Structure formats: C-alpha cells, structure tokens
Amino acid sequence: MxxxxxxxxxxxxxxxxxxxxxxxxxxxxxxxxxxxxxxxxxxxxxxxxxxxxxxxxxxxxxxxxxxxxxxxxxxxxxxxxxxxxxxxxxxxxxxxxxxxxxxxxxxxxxxxxxxxxxxxxxxxxxxxxxxxxxxxxxxxxxxxxxxxxxxxxxxxxxxxxxxxxxxxxxxxxxxxxxxTYSLPFYQTACGISDMLAHIMERYFTKTEHVDVSDRLCEGLMRAIISNAKLVKQDPENYDARAEIMWAGTLAHSGLIGMGREEDWGSHAIEHELSAIYDIAHGAGLSIIFPAWMKHVYRENEERFVQFAQRVMNVELPNSMVYETIMEGISRLECFYTSLGLPTRLSAVGIDSSHLEEMAKKANSCGNFKKLDASDIYKIYKLALD
Missing domain, CATH: 3.40.50.1970 (Rossmann fold)
Incomplete structure (x- = not known):
C-alpha cells in the first residue's frame, strides 16, 4: 500500500x-x-x-x-x-x-x-x-x-x-x-455505468497489499449491480435508489483509491468519444471499459481473475485463467446490456471514421498499462463491432 x-x-x-x-x-x-x-x-x-x-x-x-x-x-x-x-x-x-x-x-x-x-x-x-x-x-x-x-x-x-x-x-x-424517482431508466443506467467505471479505474491497479480498498471496491460494485436490478423492476424503490445514490458518492469521493495507483485510461479514451459524438458519458464507458479490459488484462491476470471471481461470481477451475477472465468481462457486458446500455460503438451508430483522430488526442494515458496512440486505436477497434 x-x-x-x-x-x-x-x-x-x-x-x-x-x-x-x-x-x-x-x-x-x-x-x-x-x-x-x-x-x-x-x-x-x-x-x-x-x-x-x-x-x-x-x-x-x-x-x-x-x-x-x-x-x-x-x-x-x-x-x-x-x-x-x-x-x-x-x-x-x-x-x-x-x-x-x-x-x-x-x-x-x-x-x-x-x-x-x-x-x-x-x-x-x-x-x-x-x-x-x-x-x-x-x-x-x-x-x-x-x-x-x-x-x-x-x-x-x-x-x-x-x-x-x-x-x-x-x-x-x-x-x-x-x-431520482422520475429519472428515465436509461439515464439511471448511464449513471450506474459511470459509478462502476469510477470504481474500476481504481480497482485495476498494480499496487500490492491493498486488500481493504479492494474489498471496499468489490462491495460497492456488487451492491450497485444488485440494486440496479431492483430499480429497473421498481423505479420508486426508495431503498434501492438510496443504495445507488450513496454508492455513486462513495465511488468518486476519493476514499476507495487511497493507497493505490489509479488508472483513468478508460475515462481519457471515452472523453474523446463523447467530445466528438456527444453520446452519454455512461454509455461511452459501457462501450470502452470492456474493450480496455480485453486489451490490458495480461498486465496483471491475477487481478482480472479476482474481479471475475469476487465481483462477477465466476466459478471455474483455477487452471482456467484465460477463460475465467473472459467470462468475467462477458458477464460485465451482459450486465450493461440488461440495463439497455451499448457495449459496441456500432450499437450507437459510430463507425471507424474518427478512430485514429481520437486515439491521437487521447495518446499517453493510463497507469495499469501505459497506453500510446497505437494501444488506444486497438481498444477503439475492439469496441467497434
């Protein structure tokens, strides 16, 4: 730490x-x-x-x-x-x-x-x-x-x-x-995506011996996922709305990032996306974050396995490292989809026209893996279809 x-x-x-x-x-x-x-x-x-x-x-x-x-x-x-x-x-x-x-x-x-x-x-x-x-x-x-x-x-x-x-x-x-009762569900879903991303930007780190903040991050993510389902079923469920509102504050108050190096590569990549196309930030993050994960997981496979097991409830044999990681990412994408969020650029009508331009503007970001324009372009490509 x-x-x-x-x-x-x-x-x-x-x-x-x-x-x-x-x-x-x-x-x-x-x-x-x-x-x-x-x-x-x-x-x-x-x-x-x-x-x-x-x-x-x-x-x-x-x-x-x-x-x-x-x-x-x-x-x-x-x-x-x-x-x-x-x-x-x-x-x-x-x-x-x-x-x-x-x-x-x-x-x-x-x-x-x-x-x-x-x-x-x-x-x-x-x-x-x-x-x-x-x-x-x-x-x-x-x-x-x-x-x-x-x-x-x-x-x-x-x-x-x-x-x-x-x-x-x-x-x-x-x-x-x-x-928050009257919020359109898509707006609620975009907010949920945003707060999850704030947690994951801190969770995916190479800093060792951060079990306390790991557990805080994992608990928040699990609480958000479970209460998102309740709010979708009943938009006026006060308790579920309260849980999500408080989780959003804790996700970005700074507390859960203490003692650990944070990443913020996905946010930098998404900012270029929403700057040009003006899509909702949360929708951009539900597209970019899984693509980022697929590009960088080799930097620290143990952490991605931990995410899959502790947050996404993946239970596969310990020898199946790659399969566990991919299943964790797939379940995250399925969660986004269940909320009506996009997980591909093509789903929001975005093609490859500006990928190189956006990659150059976002050049040199992230800490979990230092990303240059070439890396970022590959992430955009992974997010395309």
Whole structure:
C-alpha cells in the first residue's frame, strides 16, 4: 500500500426532505448566490419551485444559470463567470447531476482568476481561490457532489478535459433519493455505468497489499449491480435508489483509491468519444471499459481473475485463467446490456471514421498499462463491432 493523505470536507445531508436544510447551509457562505441547473426536469418534479421558495423566504438573492447539457460546455462556464462578477455572487448552488455540478465548479474556479479558466484544464496554472459551491443532487452518477474533479468540453476543437483540486470539493451535498424517482431508466443506467467505471479505474491497479480498498471496491460494485436490478423492476424503490445514490458518492469521493495507483485510461479514451459524438458519458464507458479490459488484462491476470471471481461470481477451475477472465468481462457486458446500455460503438451508430483522430488526442494515458496512440486505436477497434 502506498502512503496517502485523505481529507474530504463535503458535508453529506442524506435522506427524505433533506433539501429542507438548504437555507441554513447556504447562509454560512452568503446571501447572494448563483443557481445553476439544467432544463425542465427539476421544474417538472417540483424541486425548482421548492428551492426558489426557500431562497425567497430566507432573503437569499439568486441569479440563474440554466440550460446546462450533458458533456457540459465551456461557453456556459464563461456565462456563469460573467454573472458572478457582475452581481458579486458569494456562493454557487448546483441543482442537478454531474454536468450541472461540474459547470458550477468551473465557474467557481474561474471567478477570481484573471486569465482564461481553460488554462486550468491545460495545466497552465493552479487556483489560488474558488467560490464555495453547494449541491442538491438529482442524478446519481458522476460523484462530483463530493469529489475534487470536474470535466468540461471546449467547443472549439471538441476538447473534453478534466481538472482536479481540493478547492473544488463542494461545501455540502444534499441527497434525497426521492428526487431520482422520475429519472428515465436509461439515464439511471448511464449513471450506474459511470459509478462502476469510477470504481474500476481504481480497482485495476498494480499496487500490492491493498486488500481493504479492494474489498471496499468489490462491495460497492456488487451492491450497485444488485440494486440496479431492483430499480429497473421498481423505479420508486426508495431503498434501492438510496443504495445507488450513496454508492455513486462513495465511488468518486476519493476514499476507495487511497493507497493505490489509479488508472483513468478508460475515462481519457471515452472523453474523446463523447467530445466528438456527444453520446452519454455512461454509455461511452459501457462501450470502452470492456474493450480496455480485453486489451490490458495480461498486465496483471491475477487481478482480472479476482474481479471475475469476487465481483462477477465466476466459478471455474483455477487452471482456467484465460477463460475465467473472459467470462468475467462477458458477464460485465451482459450486465450493461440488461440495463439497455451499448457495449459496441456500432450499437450507437459510430463507425471507424474518427478512430485514429481520437486515439491521437487521447495518446499517453493510463497507469495499469501505459497506453500510446497505437494501444488506444486497438481498444477503439475492439469496441467497434
């Protein structure tokens, strides 16, 4: 196990009617806020009216940045920064899922920075200060509600890039599983794929003697898989929704990666895919991750056997190493398929036109196996049909 330091400042407020605590949480940071959200979904479930009514009743002035879309765009970040500067905003409240939260974080990042906020995504600078951010989570997926990370797409050049800093962890995250009841199942499934990928990016490591975090990862993956089936059967199963919501937070809070080298090759490969084709991130990951596994498993066959046996319940003789690994990957693909997720690029209408371009843009990523453009191209090819 590697040495590590872990601290997560995000206060989690979890459960039914947890959003009622919002005013008292915000008032610690100011009374003039930017409210960031996506489209009509939070209005359709009554959450927008409930939140704005509480803000008005508690004399919290708010300005809005709406219309945030999946694979959030840099232009919206610029728009939010302008509003914050013009209105002397003191706090940013994100009501939504990962795209909304990441946009709020990027606005917070750029608020007091004199240069272009994109500088951070190009690793040209480090933030000295950020506006505080709070979250009302409505889509369990990205784990951005308590993580230090965010991902933004720059329209010019179709560049999808991530950035991380401890300064970007939200001050609080309100999490009421009831707000997820109305999510279309495909959106729920994409979120499940995303959180599984966050776990697997940490699970597939060459770091030795990490049994505690191995078991945490395995337990989370098994819990997600079993509760996904329950939610598919009954979208208003509170207990199953709660399990998935909490698992999504734990998957990307940083805790399960402590003491071990993480990979993140699959995410880098998928980012190029969704940057060009604008497919759902979770759908891209359900395509890319199995292909990545098939390409890299020889780097550490023992770990892939462990995954197959402990997570996917593969029971084959110990001598059948290759068969065990392939069966584990096959069962993962079958799980994705059972949720209505794609496992091949052809299933979402993507051909080989941009494979070389994407491979070059994602060049040099991953730690489990260092991937160059040639490796990445082979992974895209494995994912094609």
């Amino acid at each position: 590697n040495d590590f330091t872990y601290q997560n400042k995000t206060k989690i407020v979890f459960g039914k009617n947890s959003e009622n605590q919002l005013p008292q949480l915000i008032k610690k940071y100011g009374s003039k806020i930017l409210l960031v959200y996506g489209g009509e979904s939070i209005k359709e479930i009554g959450l927008y009216d409930k939140v704005t009514a509480m803000l008005n009743e508690n004399q919290i002035e708010y300005f809005e940045l709406s219309g945030i879309v999946p694979n959030p765009r840099l232009r919206k970040v610029y728009e939010g920064i302008d509003i914050c500067r013009q209105q002397n905003i003191e706090f940013i409240l994100a009501v939504g899922g990962g795209s909304v939260i990441d946009t709020a974080k990027a606005v917070a990042l750029g608020f007091s920075y004199e240069g272009d906020v994109w500088d951070f995504f190009e690793n040209r600078n480090e933030p000295e200060a950020c506006l505080p951010v709070g979250v009302v989570l409505t889509i369990p997926a990205a784990g951005s509600e308590s993580s230090e990370n965010l991902v933004i797409t720059k329209e010019d050049g179709l560049l999808k890039r991530g950035y991380g800093s401890e300064k970007l962890r939200p001050q609080f995250a309100i999490m009421n599983p009831e707000t």
